Amino acid sequence: MAVHYYCSLMFTCPSPKSLSNKTPFLGFSMAAPSSLTFSGNNRTAQIRCQDKAAYIPLDQRWMFEESEIDGPDIWNETWYPKAADHVNTDKPWYIIDASDKILGRMASTIAIHMRGKNLATYTPSVDMGAFVIVVNAEKVVVSGKKRSQKLYRRHSGRPGGMTVETFDQLQQRIPERIIEHAVRGMLPKGRLGRQLFTHLKVYKGPEHPHEAQKPVELPIRDKRIQKQR
Numbered sequence: 644m645a646v647h648y649y650c651s652l653m654f655t656c657p658s659p660k661s662l663s664n665k666t667p668f669l670g671f672s673m674a675a676p677s678s679l680t681f682s683g684n685n686r687t688a689q690i691r692c693q694d695k696a697a698y699i700p701l702d703q704r705w706m707f708e709e710s711e712i713d714g715p716d717i718w719n720e721t722w723y724p725k726a727a728d729h730v731n732t733d734k735p736w737y738i739i740d741a742s743d744k745i746l747g748r749m750a751s752t753i754a755i756h757m758r759g760k761n762l763a764t765y766t767p768s769v770d771m772g773a774f775v776i777v778v779n780a781e782k783v784v785v786s787g788k789k790r791s792q793k794l795y796r797r798h799s800g801r802p803g804g805m806t807v808e809t810f811d812q813l814q815q816r817i818p819e820r821i822i823e824h825a826v827r828g829m830l831p832k833g834r835l836g837r838q839l840f841t842h843l844k845v846y847k848g849p850e851h852p853h854e855a856q857k858p859v860e861l862p863i864r865d866k867r868i869q870k871q872r
Contacts, residue, residue, distance in 0.1 A: 724769050734842075735773045736858035738851070741822065742782040748868040749783065750825035756861065757830070757842050767831075770838055776858050777845045781818035784870050785810060795824065819845040 737756060741749060755761055759771030785793065793810040813821055822845050830836040844853060 722764075724764060724766050724771060728764065729769055729771050736776065736853065736856040737773055737861040738776040738778065738853075738858040739861040739863075740779050740849075741777050742779045743870045743872070744783055745868055745870055746783050746785050746821065746825055748865055750822065750829060752861065752863055752865065752868065753777070753826050753843065754829035757826070757839050768835065770835065772839065772842065774842045774844065774856070774858075775861065776851050776853055777822055777843070778849050778851055780822050780845050780847050781814060783814075783818070783822060786870075795821075818847055 739749065739753065753775045757772040757775055759765050759773070762771060764771055790811045791809055795808045795810070795813050796805060798805050808816070810821065823840075823843065826843055827836075827840055830839050844851065
């Protein structure tokens with residue numbers, strides 16, 4: 644035997660005039676008093692909306708003023724950068740000379756400015772950093788025996804296609820790739836990291852084609868970044 648239940652819903656909507664008087668309060672809007680009635684299975688439940696000031700607990704009303712009830716949300720002060728806050732054409736450009744610079748310390752300084760960690764508006768999920776130009780990439784140095792012991796591997800994708808080079812061999816062949824490899828490893832992995840990596844410009848020799856951007860010297864606080872002769 645099948646049992647059927649019937650339920651009817653009746654909603655009393657406020658007038659359009661009262662709907663226009665909605666005011667944002669604590670992140671959401673409240674309308675004028677209205678009623679919501681449910682009826683079914685010989686039972687009736689009615690929910691009535693009270694005055695908007697009644698939603699504030701008594702022990703918290705001391706935090707609110709009469710003028711704040713009809714005003715904007717002043718408690719939510721969390722700031723998140725908008726699209727206008729990180730336009731690429733407005734970002735600064737830095738330049739650094741890699742001559743006698745320690746590879747790891749220089750790469751970490753570059754990654755900090757590319758991510759924008761030096762700014763008060765730093766947001767981990769947003770590109771807030773700057774562009775960085777590196778010149779004289781062939782003159783970067785490493786400490787210890789890394790010139791002969793540090794290895795760079797690449798694979799062609801075919802069986803037996805692994806190629807291994809030392810730091811000294813890769814520096815003689817493509818010196819820009821050494822700095823790019825070091826900075827890429829310090830950036831986020833994923834779409835944001837790939838976008839940030841395009842802000843790095845590495846060149847062999849002292850010349851670069853970015854004079855129109857008017858780059859300034861990259862500020863360096865680590866005094867150990869320069870190798871002592």
